[in-house]
Every structure is written in C-alpha cells, then in structure tokens.
Amino acid sequence: EEIRECVTYHIKAARLLNAPTTFRLLNHPGKNVGAQQFGVAETPDQNEHEAMTIMSKVHPSGVTPLTFHIKEIHSAVSLMADDLVAMGRKVVIVIATDGLPTDEFGVS
Known part of the structure; x- marks a missing residue:
C-alpha cells in the first residue's frame, strides 16, 4: 500500500507541474x-485518469526484474540525451x- 500511495502522489x-512522467511497473499487471x-x-491530451485507474487495481506480485528494467531505462534515456x-x-x-532484485526465475 505504501508504494501505491507514493506512486499516486507522483x-x-x-499533472500539477505538467512534468512529463513515465511510470513503469516491474511486472505486467495483466490485461484486465x-x-x-x-x-x-x-x-497534451494525457491526464492522470488512466494512471490512477491502473494504480488502484495493481497488486505487487511475481519476481523483481530490476536490473532488466534499469538497463531498458538507461537505453531509452541514452537515446534522448x-x-x-x-x-x-x-x-x-x-x-x-x-x-x-531477482532474475526472471526469482533468484536474487
């Protein structure tokens, strides 16, 4: 619940600061x-409704593929540098x- 509150705050x-922000969940929350x-x-047409809806439904589960996501983020930011x-x-x-952090099999 603490992480959900933190992400909701951000x-x-x-939105208030009109600061372009991308949120990425470590595990896919499911199509529903x-x-x-x-x-x-x-x-310009993006608001927080979709983000708030996702955060109200998502629950932590699965492995923690942090290294994979950090590498993906690094790659994306490098392209924008x-x-x-x-x-x-x-x-x-x-x-x-x-x-x-774990690998795709849940090993730390």
Whole structure:
C-alpha cells in the first residue's frame, strides 16, 4: 500500500507541474488491469485518469526484474540525451520496489 500511495502522489504531482512522467511497473499487471508502462503529461491530451485507474487495481506480485528494467531505462534515456542537453532538460529516475532484485526465475 505504501508504494501505491507514493506512486499516486507522483502521478498527481506530474499533472500539477505538467512534468512529463513515465511510470513503469516491474511486472505486467495483466490485461484486465492496464499497461505495464503509462505516462502523465507526456502529451497534451494525457491526464492522470488512466494512471490512477491502473494504480488502484495493481497488486505487487511475481519476481523483481530490476536490473532488466534499469538497463531498458538507461537505453531509452541514452537515446534522448542529445535532445535533453540541447533543451537544458534533465531526467529523474525514481525506483520504488518492495523486493530485492531477482532474475526472471526469482533468484536474487
């Protein structure tokens, strides 16, 4: 519940500040819950409704493939690096997890 409250806070802050923010869940929440990755304020028509809906339904489960996701995020940010520097922008990466990093089999 603590992680959900933290992410919900950041969803609201991103909307209020109009700060483009991408949220990525370590494990896919299932098609009935929503997307594994979702954003707030990334496009003009994007609001926090979808993000809040996903967070109200998602529950922690499964392994903690943290290393995989950090590498994916690094790759994505690296592709944006030149544009970010040119615009004088920065990237903040916040990691919230309730488990130790594991591989795809659950081994720490």
